[in-house]
Amino acid sequence: MSSNYNNKVMNELWNEIAPGYYNYGRISPDADVDKIKDLKQANEDMVQWIINKLGINKDSHVLDLACGKGMYTVRIAETTGCRYTGVDLNTTYLENECKVWANKLGVNEQGEFVLGSITDLPPEVKEKKYTHIICLGAMYYVHDKIDLFLENVANCSNKDTKIFIWDFVTNVDWSLCSELNIHLKMKFPIRPKIDVFQRFENSKLELTEYSDFTKYIIPGYKVMERECKKRDPELKKLTYPLMGKAFMNGTLSFVYYILRLQ
Template sequence: MPEPHQHQEAQVEAFYDHEDDVYRSFWDSSGSLHWGYFSDLSQTDPDAFPEASRRWTDLLLDRSGIGPGSYVLDIGCGNGTTAAYLARRTGCRVTGIDISGVRVGHARDRARALPNVEFRKASAALLPFADGAFTHVWSQATLYHVPDRERALDEIHRVLAEGGTLVLDDLVTPTPRVTDTGRRVVYERLMFEPGPSHQEYERALRERGFAVLDGSDLTPHLRKSYELLAERAQAAFPEHTAAYRQVTSAIDAHDVGWSAFVASKVTDRLEWVYEASGDLTLQEKYDAWSATYEEDLPGSYQDCPRTAASRLADLLGDRSARVLDVGAGTGLCGTALADHGFRDVTAVDLSDGMLRQAAHKHVYRELVRHDIEQPFPWAKASFDAAVASGVFTFGHARPPALAHITDQLREGGILAVTFRDDYLDSEPEIERMIKGLPLRLRSRTPITVFDDTPMSVLAFEKYGEATA
């Protein structure tokens, strides 16, 4: 007897084998079957749908980082339209898989003249490829059809190389309880069960070792797609028109939604943010890491912000002082400062995602996104003290940013900064910068984090004009 999941996949295969020509007749004659992204959601022209569908593919491609050296797995490749487009547009190599033998046959016919494109009949839940074989996995409007979607995500993670990129869109279930109508016109008609919400989907990706770089709720575009598709089907397939109009009602009832994600396979997030190479900015990496930052770091790391806050408190008796938390992250240092009685603390960080996490701690008077390599948005000498924990290290703020922080301190102000000892030894510029600033070293406190990484907390007092 076949497994239940195999039986369900066989049903999906039979459905698309039989219906492919029907869908091609009014979705997209080229065989592309996915929803569209509309530049104008008030659009009422049914002929706007194919352009919106192509626009969505282009938007995903722009976010993907796919280039000539990429090897892409297209899951749910259908008739091969997108796989061929990616190969022609970027010069990448593409392998497409689909559960429908009819569609794989069409895809092979389409790609006969493309030596860098191939197609195979396969299930996303059992990918016939080696670990780490692909730089990118691409999937549009497919994974909701996989009965064991969680296993498919595991398989995607397995076949992606470290640092590889997953680009996908999928149907989601925004509500924990779908209506009877929604179940009938969406889930039973398309042969799948209600699944995760947008937030649950994002969490599932993170739990599998993906750093989610972008997550978009595209539900309004899903609704517009079905609204226009209903008009496109009217003449030849009125039964589809009736079904699609019911789908728009189900979308309005929050029975179904559409989400897209771009994620990177990252095993060691700390090593990832220290890397200077790659296409992602430091801000993008921390935005992606923000939701799991504290649980991913070992407990010993929290000694770093705690010790920095403690050294600042030792030298600053006035708990009403105005303190600047530079590179505040998720608010670990701000929490430690609050434990010492400081209440007028301003957080600054490059990452919106990190600041959103910090806001939940309710220890800051103000949270500001700012690149500290640029002058601060306040007048000089606006703060009585500043702390910078985990800011001056490999792949992070460059030494000249220390001058901008110092400018924010009044005379006599206190600055507590953490440094990895190996960073201090390998970056002579930071020592030259400190010597050239009006900073007098008051204390140096050794700590060890990440089990074996020696660090130091240097506490300074600002004393007037620079000496160099």
């Protein structure tokens, strides 16, 4: 997870509404947002959805790229008994969140968390093959180096590895996303879908499934907007609602890809 979000105000917000998570989860588009108090259950539901979607079980070894606070990694490991390897550049997350959660939920012996870049994996990570590779809401941070990222993913895969990526794609020219970028603070454009597809075609990976997931996270952004306004009525510090606005007006889409080694 990017250090863009690593400040006291934002971390306190997340710790109140989705302890250990840094995502909006999966909520039915028909849900009554007023009855959703926080995002913890939405994230727990997403954990189970990922497990079922990818067929993760006790014999799996999951590589979580840009694992952030590590809660998805830890909960998947706790639920299935699988082995895991989490990689992130944020030392604070690794030491104060990932390892703490792993110890608290009793899965520290099932895997490890490693400091490293998802475009230049540490040797102890890239020398192994994994049954599953996941990257949740982080690939867009390396859209300027997406070919390197995909090469790293391919090198950690064999023919049976399932690769699952959540990501953002733009539906308009990046020059029209200046308001959105007040929140994201990206130094380079987020790619449109057709561009990402082209990068897949040029890689060693084959796209086997694609879906626009936006409708399942918009309710989470509505919850986030409500909670942001409680804590920062003028939205001077908590800018998450700008993301929700982009999703709702179609500027940005939240998508997932499932790939495999060709």
